[in-house]
Amino acid sequence: MSPTTSTSTLADTPTSASTGPAVPSTAQALGQWWRKAWIWFVLAALLVLVTLPSVFRQSPDDRQLSPVSAAPQGAQAVVRVLQGHGITVHPADSLDDAVALADEHPEAPVLFHDANGHLPAAGLDQLAAAVSADRRVLVEPDFQTLQRLAPSVSQAGQVPDGDRLGSGGRCRIAMGREAQSVPAAGRAYRDADASACFPVPETASGPSGSAHTVLETSEGTVVLGNHGVFSNEAAGQDGHPVLSLWSLGQSTDVVWYLPGLSDVAVDPGPPTTDQLLPDWVRPAGVWLIICLVVLMLWRGRRHGPLAVEPLPVVVPASETAVGRARLYERFGHHGAAARSLRAATLVRLSRALSLGHGAPVEAIVSAAARLTGRDPARVAAELDVERVGSSRELVAAGRRLQQLEETVQAALTTSDPDGRTP
Numbered sequence: 001m002s003p004t005t006s007t008s009t010l011a012d013t014p015t016s017a018s019t020g021p022a023v024p025s026t027a028q029a030l031g032q033w034w035r036k037a038w039i040w041f042v043l044a045a046l047l048v049l050v051t052l053p054s055v056f057r058q059s060p061d062d063r064q065l066s067p068v069s070a071a072p073q074g075a076q077a078v079v080r081v082l083q084g085h086g087i088t089v090h091p092a093d094s095l096d097d098a099v100a101l102a103d104e105h106p107e108a109p110v111l112f113h114d115a116n117g118h119l120p121a122a123g124l125d126q127l128a129a130a131v132s133a134d135r136r137v138l139v140e141p142d143f144q145t146l147q148r149l150a151p152s153v154s155q156a157g158q159v160p161d162g163d164r165l166g167s168g169g170r171c172r173i174a175m176g177r178e179a180q181s182v183p184a185a186g187r188a189y190r191d192a193d194a195s196a197c198f199p200v201p202e203t204a205s206g207p208s209g210s211a212h213t214v215l216e217t218s219e220g221t222v223v224l225g226n227h228g229v230f231s232n233e234a235a236g237q238d239g240h241p242v243l244s245l246w247s248l249g250q251s252t253d254v255v256w257y258l259p260g261l262s263d264v265a266v267d268p269g270p271p272t273t274d275q276l277l278p279d280w281v282r283p284a285g286v287w288l289i290i291c292l293v294v295l296m297l298w299r300g301r302r303h304g305p306l307a308v309e310p311l312p313v314v315v316p317a318s319e320t321a322v323g324r325a326r327l328y329e330r331f332g333h334h335g336a337a338a339r340s341l342r343a344a345t346l347v348r349l350s351r352a353l354s355l356g357h358g359a360p361v362e363a364i365v366s367a368a369a370r371l372t373g374r375d376p377a378r379v380a381a382e383l384d385v386e387r388v389g390s391s392r393e394l395v396a397a398g399r400r401l402q403q404l405e406e407t408v409q410a411a412l413t414t415s416d417p418d419g420r421t422p
Contacts, residue, residue, distance in 0.1 A: 026297070064115045065139065065230050067091045067256045072233035075256075078244050082254060085245070089254045095123045098257040099130040108253035112149070113139040113227060119259040124148035127257075134220030137247050140187055140227050150221045156188040156211030159200055159225065164238055165213060171197035173216050175246030179239025186213055186226030193218050214243065222247050334394045338385035345383070345401045349408060368404070372411045379404065 061068055065075040067089055079089045090105065092098035102110055110131045119127070121144060128148050136149055146153050159165070162184035167176045176197030188200045188211035196212035213225035228234030229243045248254045328337040350359045353367045365383065369376040382400045387393070 030297075063258055063260075065113050065227055065258060070232065072231065074232050075230045075235075077232045078230045078235050079256070081241075081245070082248060085249060087249060087252055087254055089256050092255055092257040093260050094262045095119065095126060095259070098127065098255060101255045102131050102135075105251075105253040105255065107135075107251045108255050109135050109137050109222075109248055109250060110255040110257060111137045111139065111230075111248060112141075112145070112257050114142070114145060114259045115140070115227070116259075117142060117144070118261060118263045120263075120265045121148065122265070123259070123263055132220075133217070136221045138221065138223045139230065140225060141223060146189075146223075150191075150217055150223055152193060152217055152219075153189050153191045153215060153221075153223055156190045156200070159184050159186050159188050159213060162201065165198040165200065167197045167239075168199045168212075171195075173197050173214065175242055176214055176239075178246070179242040181238045182213065182226065182240060182243070183228065183234065183237055185228060185234075186224075188213055188225055189215055189223055191215055191217060191223075194223075329391070334388050334390060335385070338388035338394050338397045341398055341401055342383060342385045345405060348405060352405075352408060352412060368408050371415065372407050374407075 062071055062073070063069065064073045066073075067075050067079045068091070070076045082089055090101045090108070092101055098110065102108070112127070124145060125148055133150075138145060138149060141150065141153075143155055146155065164181045165184050166181050167179060171177050172195040179197075182198055190211050194215045194217045196215045198213045200211045200213065215223040217223070224243065224247065226234075228237070229240045229247075234240060235244060324340075325337065328334070346361060346364055349364050349368060350356065353364065353371065355363055355367060361383070365376050365379045368374075369379045372379075382404045385397045385401075388397050
């Protein structure tokens with residue numbers, strides 16, 4: 001073999017010094033990570049598939065007198081009866097919708113029921129300007145609503161419980177005379193110039209017959225004191241069907257307005273930091289986050305296998321005890337320090353009295369008192385450190401514990417092998 005051939009062969013042969021643990025590439029690291037974490041992605045996908053239907057499912061409308069609700073407090077039954085008579089009901093969930101529908105249907109009555117008082121005074125003024133008085137049908141209006149939409153009507157309290165209310169001999173409203181009677185429920189109102197039906201026998205705010213549950217003002221506004229006239233659970237009782245159809249059936253259209261949270265006046269307050277930032281900050285922030293994720297994947301990969309090296313560090317027990325004591329002192333945990341001293345004392349006494357590991361405190365106290373000839377209550381008092389709350393009390397408790405140990409050790413020294421004191 002020639003020297004050239006030998007040299008070439010040696011150069012082509014890898015030496016043991018050049019071999020070592022292979023560093024995984026980024027693709028290999030991602031593959032290993034995926035094999036460990038794929039189950040979590042599957043579980044997350046299943047969770048999303050389970051929760052998405054409930055998130056996008058439309059919650060039922062449980063508002064009082066909701067035209068689409070079949071609940072007892074809803075009004076779906078009355079709406080369907082009106083639709084059966086050729087009357088189209090137009091629901092309005094906000095003031096803007098109600099004003100737009102009122103302008104679109106200038107002859108349609110507007111039913112207004114604000115059970116939670118969402119519409120503020122400014123909204124009531126806007127509604128009064130958009131809807132004429134002879135088109136308003138107010139259901140259980142409160143004081144603020146009456147001031148803006150029916151100023152001549154005043155509240156007269158709640159209707160006292162009773163069997164039912166008759167239309168009354170002075171009833172001048174056609175639908176009231178036709179209804180004849182209604183259940184005694186809801187609110188009562190008073191207006192000297194209005195046509196009123198169903199007088200209340202007697203209320204705390206006026207004599208008998210001065211308040212009524214159904215009124216029609218001189219301007220044509222209808223005030224109904226009981227929302228049960230339109231609710232599913234009470235729409236068929238006594239004269240409620242007549243009142244609901246006559247009050248809303250004067251046109252081929254009805255605007256059904258129930259104010260919601262969108263009508264509540266909210267103070268916008270000062271602009272937030274997000275509103276003050278320029279438009280370019282958001283895309284720049286997203287780009288920086290993407291770059292940070294790429295950098296983490298690039299620099300965070302493992303360069304070879306982990307190296308485990310023993311670190312023989314020995315810390316003396318005295319140093320750990322001193323360090324723990326300084327921590328107790330720094331943070332004022334005197335009670336914890338006293339309990340640690342008591343626990344150590346009990347361990348040493350149990351060992352000295354040959355009671356075994358884990359002996360109860362009562363057994364240690366009894367054995368120490370029998371050995372030293374002292375009162376068990378006094379021994380127990382010397383072991384009591386529950387009331388330690390200061391450095392001075394901690395020092396005193398430590399001295400008591402040390403004296404107790406010294407007393408027991410002295411008694412053991414002078415006692416015979418059977419544990420009896422001579």
